Amino acid sequence: MKLRRIGSIVFIFTLALVFILFYLDSKPSTEVKKKQSVPLPTELNPIVKDRTDQLIQQAAKKGIVVVITDSFRSAEDQDRLYQQGRTAEGNIVTNAKGGESFHNYGLAIDFALETPSGDVVWDREYDRNENGKEDWTEVVQMAKALGFKWGGDWKGFKDYPHLEMNFGLTIADLQNGERPAGTTLTADLETDQQ
CATH class of the missing domain: 1.20.5 (Single alpha-helices involved in coiled-coils or other helix-helix interfaces)
Structure with a gap:
């Protein structure tokens, strides 16, 4: 028994x-991808840089002077910016900590406009070329045609100076080590339009 x-x-x-x-x-x-040990970029992605240069040139042909106020931003710089309005002086300008912004991966820029006197403005109604259209809107339209996505289209927090190219990647993808290296803008635009 x-x-x-x-x-x-x-x-x-x-x-x-x-x-x-x-x-x-x-x-x-x-189930869950483990973070890969891939170094963060240290500069603007070459395609993003090329399209930024094209944007500046196209705007100039219309009498609009675009000023890039920010591009690549290190995770440390992002953390300092995140502290602004929280534990540091100033207004809150971002909800992204280091590693949570497309700027940290060289995939985003911020822009403003320059007046004839050399002042840099974020006035979305400004019309330097006096064609009856807001320069800001004209710049955003040119940027979108070049493949940028605009922070002013976001549903929640609107980031009007922000332009990015994510190449179909999310912040989580980038944090997990994926990078847009070897991609072409044409392929990415086709993917975005599907």
Whole structure:
């Protein structure tokens, strides 16, 4: 009787062990990606830089002077900016900590406009070229045609000076080590339009 009981316990234990091992082995491998050890960029992505230069040139042809007020931003700089209006003096200008902004991956720029007197303005109604259209709107339209996405289109917090190219990647993708290296703007625009 004792041997039967021990045999039953061993059988149940073995069956449970087989079930557990089978269950663990059958879990999908796509549950959570582990962060890869990929260094953060240290400058603006070459495609983003090229399109930024094109934007400045196209705007200049229309009599609009675009000033890039920010581009690549290190995670440390992002953390300092995040502290503004929280633990540091100033107004809150971002909700992104270091590593949570497309600026940290060289995929975003911020812009403003320059007046004839050399002042830099963020006036979205300003019309330097006096064509009856807001220069800001004209710049945003040119930027979108070049493949940028505009922070003014965001549903929540509107970031009107912000332009980015995410190449189909999310911040989580970038944090997990994915990079747009080797991509072409044409392929990315086709993906974005689908």
